[in-house]
Amino acid sequence: MTDQQQEQSLDPAQIEVDVRTGLGAPSADVTEGRQNSLWSDAWGQLRRNPLFWIGSFLGVFFVLMAIFPSWFARGADPRACSLTESKQPPSSAHWMGFDQQGCDYLANVVYGARTSLTIGLLSVIGVLLLGVIIGAVAGYYGGIADSLLARLTDIFFALPLILGALILLRVGPSTGLPILSDRGAGAVAIALSAFGWMTAMRLVRSQVIAVKSQDYVAAARAMGASNFRILTRHILPNAVAPVLVYSTITVGVLIAAEATLTYLGVGLQRPAISWGLQIENGQSLLRTAPHLVLFPSIILSLTVMAFIMLGDALRDALDPRQRS
Amino acid sequence: MTSSSGYISSTPALEPNPTAGPVLEVEDLHVEFRTRNGVVNAVNGISYSVDQGETLAILGESGSGKSVSAQAIMGILDSPPAVIAGGGINFQGRDILKMNEEEQRQIRGPGIAMIFQDALSALNPVYSVGFQIGEMFRAHRGTSRKEAKQHAIELMDRVRIPAAARRVNDYPHQFSGGMRQRVMIAMALALDPRILIADEPTTALDVTVQAQVMDLLKDLQRDTGMGLILITHDLGVVNEVADRVAVMYAGRIVETGTVDDVFTRPAMPYTVGLMNSIPQVEAKGGRLQPIIGQPPNLARIPSGCPFHPRCPMARTGAAAAPDRDCVADLPPLRVVTVGREAACHYSEELLNG
Amino acid sequence: MGRYVARRLLLTIPVLIGASFLIFAMVYALPGDPIRALAGDRPLSPAVAAQLRAQFNLGDPLLVQYAKYLGNLTHLDLGTDFHNRPVLEIISDRLPVTAKLTLVAVFFEAVIGLVAGVFAGIRRNGYFDNLVLVSTTLIISIPILVLAFLSQYIFGLKLGWFPIAGITEGWYSYLLPGLVLASGSLAYVARLTRTSVAENMRADYVRTARAKGLPHRTVIMRHTLRNSLIPVVTFIGADIGALLGGAIVTEAVFNIPGIGRAVFDAVRGQEGAVVVGIVTLMVFFFIFFNLVVDVLYAVLDPRIRYD
Numbered sequence: 007m008t009d010q011q012q013e014q015s016l017d018p019a020q021i022e023v024d025v026r027t028g029l030g031a032p033s034a035d036v037t038e039g040r041q042n043s044l045w046s047d048a049w050g051q052l053r054r055n056p057l058f059w060i061g062s063f064l065g066v067f068f069v070l071m072a073i074f075p076s077w078f079a080r081g082a083d084p085r086a087c088s089l090t091e092s093k094q095p096p097s098s099a100h101w102m103g104f105d106q107q108g109c110d111y112l113a114n115v116v117y118g119a120r121t122s123l124t125i126g127l128l129s130v131i132g133v134l135l136l137g138v139i140i141g142a143v144a145g146y147y148g149g150i151a152d153s154l155l156a157r158l159t160d161i162f163f164a165l166p167l168i169l170g171a172l173i174l175l176r177v178g179p180s181t182g183l184p185i186l187s188d189r190g191a192g193a194v195a196i197a198l199s200a201f202g203w204m205t206a207m208r209l210v211r212s213q214v215i216a217v218k219s220q221d222y223v224a225a226a227r228a229m230g231a232s233n234f235r236i237l238t239r240h241i242l243p244n245a246v247a248p249v250l251v252y253s254t255i256t257v258g259v260l261i262a263a264e265a266t267l268t269y270l271g272v273g274l275q276r277p278a279i280s281w282g283l284q285i286e287n288g289q290s291l292l293r294t295a296p297h298l299v300l301f302p303s304i305i306l307s308l309t310v311m312a313f314i315m316l317g318d319a320l321r322d323a324l325d326p327r328q329r330s
Numbered sequence: 331m332t333s334s335s336g337y338i339s340s341t342p343a344l345e346p347n348p349t350a351g352p353v354l355e356v357e358d359l360h361v362e363f364r365t366r367n368g369v370v371n372a373v374n375g376i377s378y379s380v381d382q383g384e385t386l387a388i389l390g391e392s393g394s395g396k397s398v399s400a401q402a403i404m405g406i407l408d409s410p411p412a413v414i415a416g417g418g419i420n421f422q423g424r425d426i427l428k429m430n431e432e433e434q435r436q437i438r439g440p441g442i443a444m445i446f447q448d449a450l451s452a453l454n455p456v457y458s459v460g461f462q463i464g465e466m467f468r469a470h471r472g473t474s475r476k477e478a479k480q481h482a483i484e485l486m487d488r489v490r491i492p493a494a495a496r497r498v499n500d501y502p503h504q505f506s507g508g509m510r511q512r513v514m515i516a517m518a519l520a521l522d523p524r525i526l527i528a529d530e531p532t533t534a535l536d537v538t539v540q541a542q543v544m545d546l547l548k549d550l551q552r553d554t555g556m557g558l559i560l561i562t563h564d565l566g567v568v569n570e571v572a573d574r575v576a577v578m579y580a581g582r583i584v585e586t587g588t589v590d591d592v593f594t595r596p597a598m599p600y601t602v603g604l605m606n607s608i609p610q611v612e613a614k615g616g617r618l619q620p621i622i623g624q625p626p627n628l629a630r631i632p633s634g635c636p637f638h639p640r641c642p643m644a645r646t647g648a649a650a651a652p653d654r655d656c657v658a659d660l661p662p663l664r665v666v667t668v669g670r671e672a673a674c675h676y677s678e679e680l681l682n683g
Numbered sequence: 684m685g686r687y688v689a690r691r692l693l694l695t696i697p698v699l700i701g702a703s704f705l706i707f708a709m710v711y712a713l714p715g716d717p718i719r720a721l722a723g724d725r726p727l728s729p730a731v732a733a734q735l736r737a738q739f740n741l742g743d744p745l746l747v748q749y750a751k752y753l754g755n756l757t758h759l760d761l762g763t764d765f766h767n768r769p770v771l772e773i774i775s776d777r778l779p780v781t782a783k784l785t786l787v788a789v790f791f792e793a794v795i796g797l798v799a800g801v802f803a804g805i806r807r808n809g810y811f812d813n814l815v816l817v818s819t820t821l822i823i824s825i826p827i828l829v830l831a832f833l834s835q836y837i838f839g840l841k842l843g844w845f846p847i848a849g850i851t852e853g854w855y856s857y858l859l860p861g862l863v864l865a866s867g868s869l870a871y872v873a874r875l876t877r878t879s880v881a882e883n884m885r886a887d888y889v890r891t892a893r894a895k896g897l898p899h900r901t902v903i904m905r906h907t908l909r910n911s912l913i914p915v916v917t918f919i920g921a922d923i924g925a926l927l928g929g930a931i932v933t934e935a936v937f938n939i940p941g942i943g944r945a946v947f948d949a950v951r952g953q954e955g956a957v958v959v960g961i962v963t964l965m966v967f968f969f970i971f972f973n974l975v976v977d978v979l980y981a982v983l984d985p986r987i988r989y990d
Contacts, residue, residue, distance in 0.1 A: 401890075404893075404894050405893070406890050406893045406894050408885065408890075431899075435896050435897075435898065435899075436896060437896070438893070438894055438895065438896030439895050439896035440896070443894070443895075444894045446887065446890075446891060446894075448887065451886070451887035451888065452887045452888055452890070452891045453888055453891065454888040454891070454892070454906055454910065455888070455910070455984070455985065455986050456909060456910055456913075456983070456984060456985060465892075465895060465897060465901075466895055466896075469895065469896060469897045469898065469901060470896060501985040501986070503985075503986050514891075517895065
């Protein structure tokens with residue numbers, strides 16, 4: 007289950023290196039000006055990157071699909087099923103055929119977008135909240151707080167994302183805790199955030215450490231700015247670029263993780279409509295009705311791809327070191 | 331012999347100099363960088379020659395094309411984007427650019443060798459210095475690893491690295507800057523090259539160490555009789571060691587002559603500017619006069635004389651003599667007095683006035 | 684170096700204990716009745732429930748429970764599952780299977796990833812380079828779950844080249860799952876190698892090597908690749924640890940009885956002792972291989988000295 011590795015392979019090494027060498031090393035009080043030129047340069051770069059356009063197109067497509075599924079379902083209702091149509095292969099009237107219960111599969115796959123994107127978004131918000139708070143505190147205060155939080159991060163980092171989330175979701179229903187016990191999108195998002203925040207933390211921490219020793223931060227402090235103000239006005243804006251790159255990619259990774267957890271039986275439950283559930287149900291019918299696994303798989307992959315491509319393109323654009 | 335293996339003991343391209351002419355002759359060399367944003371004209375037709383035992387200094391700001399031309403001679407330009415767009419490089423009478431890859435390779439090292447500015451990055455961090463020096467013997471003479479190391483120790487002795495035998499297995503980062511540059515020199519001199527190109531060999535070093543390294547280079551040159559091309563922007567170094575000097579600007583040679591002539595009576599306003607921008611003991615109390623303006627953008631070299639936007643003497647329109655409009659007419663490099671060339675429409679005025 | 688390793692080993696202990704405690708707490712201490720949860724829908728007689736409570740020290744506070752667990756751990760007692768099978772036995776039964784799978788995966792990762800990355804990096808922006816870029820983006824974007832099904836369907840079911848599931852055909856049955864397991868890392872290795880090689884091709888010391896008149900092969904093999912491979916080799920080393928703990932989906936889809944499958948079954952059956960035991964082992968591997976990599980780094984790069 008390389009979702010863990012996916013996350014690892016995509017981010018820490020590369021983004022952390024980028025942070026150290028590129029974006030994170032401003033030299034004078036130019037937070038604003040520097041940021042402006044960074045973004046306008048980045049846009050110039052992005053416009054020429056086909057990855058960006060493919061990723062944006064796919065991203066917009068799936069976001070629209072999540073918000074207005076009826077536009078894409080070709081008039082079919084995902085829950086209007088008739089067993090006589092069970093496992094019918096794709097046809098010109100029903101592009102993705104029917105599932106075992108005889109429900110229009112296109113409608114089902116289309117309605118799955120909302121679930122996936124919601125969980126992807128919710129969990130990335132959770133990841134960022136945890137990562138930014140823990141990372142900022144560790145980096146800014148340093149000392150014992152930093153070493154304790156760094157150890158804590160090491161502990162979580164040693165646990166594969168899927169495994170940690172799997173255990174938490176499995177015991178979730180018996181805990182009686184709100185959200186976590188109801189086996190819904192919120193529970194999945196909590197589990198993914200709880201075991202997925204470490205890279206964001208390291209990212210923010212290294213940014214904060216890099217920036218806090220800069221002269222203009224010292225100047226702000228000398229003029230009596232409060233810790234909170236320094237953190238929010240001077241330090242965090244510098245972390246925006248790498249965190250944005252990281253978050254974009256991570257949405258994709260987390261969407262894949264959700265499908266995996268659901269496939270493993272601890273994520274969403276029926277009657278929720280989810281690509282993970284569709285793949286799981288289709289698994290046993292792979293011989294007779296391969297389209298039941300194929301279509302949700304393809305759509306899931308394209309969704310993940312959209313975010314990963316966008317993130318890749320953003321990284322190329324925001325990292326001056328990689329420009330030729 | 332075993333030419334197929336790539337190891338050759340006597341290289342056909344390296345016959346003893348058949349003609350008594352210069353060891354190295356560069357003729358009308360052009361180098362361009364073809365990038366996405368257009369063509370950058372880094373070297374625009376330079377010519378010079380170096381005799382046995384002679385030291386030619388090539389002087390210029392960064393971006394003047396001095397290093398690029400040296401890399402072109404060594405055949406180590408990064409191409410793409412760099413392309414040698416024209417000209418010739420004759421080494422002992424044969425054009426290197428017309429040789430095949432293997433012949434060119436055999437000249438690098440025994441024929442022409444090079445030392446670089448920053449020895450720390452120019453030496454491979456993961457191999458011992460002895461290994462890197464010894465590679466020269468192994469690649470060009472097929473020497474055994476053990477013998478090569480012995481040679482390396484001898485060379486390290488020769489460039490006056492203390493306790494050479496003990497330090498031969500050390501890595502580059504374990505040496506001081508000056509010692510590292512000596513390692514580079516030892517490596518370059520391993521096969522007794524006829525020409526040594528030193529690209530800003532002392533720029534990265536402390537002043538005291540600079541002098542030691544230059545002294546070493548001078549001594550080694552006297553012992554071996556090699557020709558030395560010294561690329562630098564340090565006028566003091568030029569004054570000390572060079573016989574002749576070629577000043578480069580915007581990819582062209584704009585003035586040549588003996589060091590004494592060029593330094594005492596520059597024939598080109600740019601050279602005048604260079605001289606005025608360094609402190610001189612005699613001119614105590616006077617003000618330094620930096621050259622105003624920015625070095626030219628090599629993708630859009632100014633029309634006419636490339637120096638005209640910064641030149642205090644530039645004349646155009648009615649003020650200019652016919653065909654000598656600094657904004658419109660490119661001044662050719664021409665003989666201005668005996669043994670001297672300059673690329674300025676008004677060199678005579680400068681010299682006489 | 685010896686001292687560095689010793690210090691690092693000491694530092695791993697808190698992480699190891701912390702991670703296993705985290706799992707332990709999740710399994711045993713979250714609100715709710717773990718014994719009820721253990722039983723799931725099965726009816727549970729009070730006698731059995733009491734016995735289980737005693738066996739897992741559920742009457743004690745969490746920290747005492749965990750201390751007892753650690754105490755048993757010192758003489759390699761990881762507890763038993765509900766059928767009184769020692770967890771250690773389950774591990775020693777399943778680990779060789781996962782080890783084989785990991786070995787196959789690392790082989791693919793190293794060979795394919797390295798070769799693709801090297802050739803792409805040497806001729807950056809060439810045809811092959813673009814091919815590598817596009818295909819790695821594709822591979823990284825496809826969730827392993829999908830990749831597993833897709834390859835199972837195409838190569839197992841349709842083409843019949845590989846067994847669809849199980850490990851009855853020896854090493855051969857590990858090829859397809861190994862490739863699937865390796866895919867993400869493989870793509871990453873290719874990219875990392877490509878970047879590293881391309882960067883090194885422009886390094887000053889490579890220019891020096893060319894100026895020395897070394898043959899092209901020597902310049903590439905000795906001065907470009909040797910240096911470029913340092914980050915790649917260390918990534919692959921650390922990845923062994925991650926792969927050993929990361930085969931849940933692959934082992935589930937291809938029905939391979941390794942520790943990934945075992946921990947998945949144990950989580951589903953809420954076999955607390957098995958879950959804690961195996962996860963702790965996985966964390967140990969992860970940390971151990973990271974340590975190995977740090978040591979390897981110092982061996983490969985003489986500039987790095989840990990003392």
